[in-house]
Amino acid sequence: MYRTHDCNSLRKTDIGKQVMLAGWVHVSRDHGGVIFIDLRDREGLTQVVFRPEENAEVAKQAHTLRSEDVIQVIGKVAARVPGTENPKLVTGDIEVVPSELHILNRADDLPFQLDTEIHNEDLRLTYRYFDLRRPQFARNLRLRHKATKATRDFLDGEGFVEVETPILSKSTPEGARDFLVPSRLVPGKFYALPQAPQQYKQLLMVAGVEKYFQIAKCFRDEDLRADRQPEFTQIDIEASFVEPDDIYALTEGMLASVFKAARGIEIKTPFDRLTYREAVGRFGSDKPDRRFGMELVDLGEDFKASSFKVFRGALDSGGVVKAINAKGFASLTIGQSDELTEIAKNFGAKGLAFIKVEGGEWKSPIVKFFSDAEKAALQSKLRVEEGDLILFAADKWAIATEVLGRIRLRISEVQKLVVDSDQLDFLWVTDFPLLQWSAEDNKWNAVHHPFTRPKAEDMPLLEAKKFGEIRAEAYDVVLNGVEIGGGSLRIHEPDLQDKMFEVLGINAQDRQSMFGHLLKAFKLGAPPHGGIALGLDRLVMLICGEDSIRDVMAFPKNNRGMDLMSQSPAEVDPKQLRELSIKPAAADVRGQSGKESPPKT
Numbered sequence: 001m002y003r004t005h006d007c008n009s010l011r012k013t014d015i016g017k018q019v020m021l022a023g024w025v026h027v028s029r030d031h032g033g034v035i036f037i038d039l040r041d042r043e044g045l046t047q048v049v050f051r052p053e054e055n056a057e058v059a060k061q062a063h064t065l066r067s068e069d070v071i072q073v074i075g076k077v078a079a080r081v082p083g084t085e086n087p088k089l090v091t092g093d094i095e096v097v098p099s100e101l102h103i104l105n106r107a108d109d110l111p112f113q114l115d116t117e118i119h120n121e122d123l124r125l126t127y128r129y130f131d132l133r134r135p136q137f138a139r140n141l142r143l144r145h146k147a148t149k150a151t152r153d154f155l156d157g158e159g160f161v162e163v164e165t166p167i168l169s170k171s172t173p174e175g176a177r178d179f180l181v182p183s184r185l186v187p188g189k190f191y192a193l194p195q196a197p198q199q200y201k202q203l204l205m206v207a208g209v210e211k212y213f214q215i216a217k218c219f220r221d222e223d224l225r226a227d228r229q230p231e232f233t234q235i236d237i238e239a240s241f242v243e244p245d246d247i248y249a250l251t252e253g254m255l256a257s258v259f260k261a262a263r264g265i266e267i268k269t270p271f272d273r274l275t276y277r278e279a280v281g282r283f284g285s286d287k288p289d290r291r292f293g294m295e296l297v298d299l300g301e302d303f304k305a306s307s308f309k310v311f312r313g314a315l316d317s318g319g320v321v322k323a324i325n326a327k328g329f330a331s332l333t334i335g336q337s338d339e340l341t342e343i344a345k346n347f348g349a350k351g352l353a354f355i356k357v358e359g360g361e362w363k364s365p366i367v368k369f370f371s372d373a374e375k376a377a378l379q380s381k382l383r384v385e386e387g388d389l390i391l392f393a394a395d396k397w398a399i400a401t402e403v404l405g406r407i408r409l410r411i412s413e414v415q416k417l418v419v420d421s422d423q424l425d426f427l428w429v430t431d432f433p434l435l436q437w438s439a440e441d442n443k444w445n446a447v448h449h450p451f452t453r454p455k456a457e458d459m460p461l462l463e464a465k466k467f468g469e470i471r472a473e474a475y476d477v478v479l480n481g482v483e484i485g486g487g488s489l490r491i492h493e494p495d496l497q498d499k500m501f502e503v504l505g506i507n508a509q510d511r512q513s514m515f516g517h518l519l520k521a522f523k524l525g526a527p528p529h530g531g532i533a534l535g536l537d538r539l540v541m542l543i544c545g546e547d548s549i550r551d552v553m554a555f556p557k558n559n560r561g562m563d564l565m566s567q568s569p570a571e572v573d574p575k576q577l578r579e580l581s582i583k584p585a586a587a588d589v590r591g592q593s594g595k596e597s598p599p600k601t
C-alpha cells in the first residue's frame with residue numbers, strides 16, 4: 001500500500017493520525033537543517049517536515065531530495081507551528097511529520113522548472129509528459145474528461161448509440177488533404193484516414209441505427225494554426241427522421257449539460273438564430289462575435305444617387321456601401337490606421353476610407369463629396385458623436401462585409417471591447433449557401449460538403465443552374481465568435497445525390513468508383529437524415545478559457561505537425577517500405593548512395 005490519503009485531503013481534524021502519502025517533491029526548502037517538502041500529487045499539496053532532532057536518519061535522507069523525486073512518506077499529521085499556517089492551501093493548517101521516507105525514484109536534472117513560464121514551445125513539447133504535471137494541464141485534462149462524459153451521458157439519455165467507424169477508410173476528393181496509409185496486402189493501394197466519419201454515419205442511417213454518435217478521431221493534412229491539429233476529435237452525431245429544429249434542440253441540450261458538468265454554468269437555451277446573410281451582413285462574419293456592438297450599417301439607399309464616385313460606382317455595379325462606427329476611436333495612431341488599411345487591402349478592398357470626429361468636425365478627405373442629406377443619414381444611422389471613427393467599405397457584398405468584419409474584430413481587440421470574459425454568447429447561423437464558385441478550381445465547390453441538402457424552396461434554382469443562389473439546409477453553432485460545430489440535413493435520394501456530384505464536376509465514372517457504395521445504399525431505402533459535428537478540442541478549449549487547442553490535448557503536434565516527444569514522423573526501415581511495395585523517392589536513393597543530385601536545369 002502506497003498511501004492512505006491524497007495530498008489534498010488532510011485537515012485539522014486529522015491531527016494525530018498516522019498516514020501514508022505518495023507523490024512528487026514539488027519544492028524542498030532547507031531552513032537551518034529542517035527540511036520542508038511540498039509533496040504533490042494530482043490532487044494538491046501537503047507540507048512534510050523533516051526535523052533532525054526528531055528523526056536524524058530520515059532527515060539525513062530528506063537532505064538528498066530534489067524537485068520531482070518520487071517519494072512515499074509514512075508519519076503523523078501535526079498542527080503547523082502557530083503563525084506559519086498557509087491560508088492559500090486547503091491543507092495549510094497541517095503538516096506531516098514522517099517516521100519513514102521511501103525514495104521511489106529519483107528525478108534527473110530537470111529540462112525546465114514547472115513553476116515558471118517557459119516560452120520555448122518546442123522544449124515543452126519535447127518533454128510533454130513532464131510539462132503535463134503543471135496544474136493547468138491537470139485541470140484541463142479533467143475538464144475534458146468531464147465534458148466528454150457529460151456528452152456521452154446526455155446522448156445516451158436521448159437514445160443515441162455510440163458506434164465506432166473505421167480509421168482505415170477511403171480517400172474522397174472533397175475537403176482537406178488526406179493522410180494515406182499504404183496497404184501491404186493489396187500492393188499499390190491506399191487507405192485514407194477519415195477526415196470525418198461523414199459517409200459512415202450516413203450509411204448507419206441507411207442501416208436503421210436512427211440515432212448515432214461517436215467521439216470520433218478525425219485526420220486532416222492541412223497547414224496548422226493555433227487552433228488546428230492534424231488529428232483532432234469531434235462529437236459526431238447523425239439522426240434519422242429529423243429536421244433542423246430537432247438537431248438544434250439536441251445540440252443545445254447537450255451543450256447545456258456539458259457546460260453544467262464541466263463548469264457548473266447554466267447556459268441560456270434556445271440559442272438565437274441568424275441566417276448566413278444576416279450574420280455576414282450585420283457582423284461581417286459567418287461566425288459573429290456579438291459580445292460587442294459595432295454592427296455593419298448599410299448605406300446603399302442613402303448613397304445610391306451620390307456624387308461621391310467611389311460609393312456610387314460600387315452601388316451601380318451591384319455592390320454595397322457599408323460602414324461601422326468605432327466609438328471613441330478617433331484618436332487612433334497612424335500605425336493603427338495603417339494596420340486597418342492593410343487589413344482592408346488583404347481582404348480585397350482597394351483602400352479604406354474613414355472619418356474621424358474630432359473637435360466637433362468630421363475630419364476626412366471624402367466628407368466634402370457628401371450632400372447634406374447623406375451626412376444626415378450617416379449621422380442618424382451610425383449615431384455619430386464626438387470621438388467616433390467611422391470606417392467605410394464600398395465593394396461587392398462579400399468583400400465589403402468581410403473587410404469591415406475583420407476590421408471590427410481587430411478594433412475590438414485594440415479597444416478591449418469584450419469586458420466580461422465569462423460571457424457565453426451562443427448562436428446558430430443557418431441557411432448557408434450550398435455552393436461556391438472556385439476561380440482557382442474553375443468549378444463549383446460544396447460550401448459544407450457534397451452530401452448537404454439544398455433547401456426545398458431553392459430546388460428550382462438547382463434546375464435553373466443558378467448554383468450560387470441555392471441555400472443549403474446547413475447550420476453552424478457559434479460561441480463567442482468561434483465556430484464550435486456545423487452540420488446539415490443530407491441528401492437521401494440517389495438521383496439528387498448523383499446530380500450534386502455532377503454539379504461538383506465529378507464525372508460519371510468517378511462518381512461510381514468513389515461514391516458508388518453510397519449511391520447504391522441510397523437505393524435500398526435510405527431514411528431522411530441529418531446531423532452535426534462539434535469540435536471537441538475547440539469546445540474544451542473555450543470551457544477551459546485557453547487560447548490554443550494544444551492546451552487541451554495530452555500529446556499535440558507542433559506547428560510543423562511533428563510530435564517532438566516521440567520524434568514522429570520518423571524514418572522507417574527500408575524493409576518496411578519493401579513490404580508495402582513503396583519505393584523510396586529518387587532523392588532519398590541518391591542521398592543513401594551518397595551521390596550528388598544532378599544539377600538543376
Ligand code: ASP
Nearest residue numbers: 196198487488531532533
Ligand atoms: N462531417 C461534417 C464535418 O466534419 C459535419 C457534419 O456534417 O455532420 O464538418
